Amino acid sequence: xxxxxxxxxxxxxxxVINKSRFIAHIKPVETEQEAKDxxxxxxxxxxxxxxxxxxxxxxxxxxIQKANDDGEPSGTAGVPMLEILKxxxxxxxxxxxxxxxxxxxxxGGGLIRAYSxxxxxxxxxxxxxxxxxxxxxxxxxxxxxxxxLEYELDSTPYMLRDTTYTDKVSYQIxxxxxxxxxxxxxLNRVTAGQYTLETGExxxxxxxxxxx
Numbered sequence: 001x002x003x004x005x006x007x008x009x010x011x012x013x014x015x016v017i018n019k020s021r022f023i024a025h026i027k028p029v030e031t032e033q034e035a036k037d038x039x040x041x042x043x044x045x046x047x048x049x050x051x052x053x054x055x056x057x058x059x060x061x062x063x064i065q066k067a068n069d070d071g072e073p074s075g076t077a078g079v080p081m082l083e084i085l086k087x088x089x090x091x092x093x094x095x096x097x098x099x100x101x102x103x104x105x106x107x108g109g110g111l112i113r114a115y116s117x118x119x120x121x122x123x124x125x126x127x128x129x130x131x132x133x134x135x136x137x138x139x140x141x142x143x144x145x146x147x148x149l150e151y152e153l154d155s156t157p158y159m160l161r162d163t164t165y166t167d168k169v170s171y172q173i174x175x176x177x178x179x180x181x182x183x184x185x186x187l188n189r190v191t192a193g194q195y196t197l198e199t200g201e202x203x204x205x206x207x208x209x210x211x212x
Contacts, residue, residue: 003132004060004091008206011126017114019102023049024122026095032058035066035094042096050101053077053115056094057085072099076111084119090128095119129206133177136161136200140170145191152190158183159207174205 010027025042029035035056043052051070055078058064065086067078081095097118106114141149146169153160159174175183180199187195 003130004204005089005128005130005209006092006206007090007123007126008129009126011122013118013122013125015114015118015121016102017110018104018106020104020106020114021098021100021102022114022118023098023100024095024118025098026093026119026122026126029056029058029092029094032056032064032066038094039068039096042098046098048100049098051077051099052096053081053099054094054096055079055081055085055119057082057091060091062086062091072111072115073108076108077115080112080116081119084116084123088120088123088128090123093123095122128209130209131204132207133202134159134174134205134207135177135180135202136205137173137175137183138170138198139173139187140168140196140198141191141194142168145194149190152186156186157207158186159205174207176207177202 006028007026012023012025015022023046027038029038035058039052039054046052051072053068053070053072055067065082067082069075069077077097081097085093085095097115149171157176157179160171161174162172164170184197187197
């Protein structure tokens, strides 16, 4: 499974440009139908808006790419939005930019900048993640080892998802497949072998990446 970049969660931001409101909504999707449903949902929520322009990519190779100007001049909204998704290599996402017209025309160039800028901003604000082939693990240790493990874990690439406290402490940690042997060595070193480890099947899991 090759790594791909997407966004963490559904997210919304708003920009105001020359009194027009541009509300950008983004959502990770797995299928084209999910993208279409998201577009329909936002159009229903913002049925009084001047435009609800959209773009989406689906597939590891962006096999499906669609864009819609929703009444804006051809080429000033949907395609620039799609181009930002492609430029930022953001897969399996759907973005809808809702515009409430403020009474001042922006012109073709202004619209392109507004719509593409809204998509860029919502992607960065949502936070991109890299979906990588990884193993979900659960590490269980005694309370006496928690401080050391948590301190050491903070400087590793392993992704802590959740922690459960009972008579012992269990950490749900995702590990890239290629790093698994190093991970086991890390656990042995930090806990002196005083742990139990459960490992699930490989799956694509999200890891934070730099967005600069």
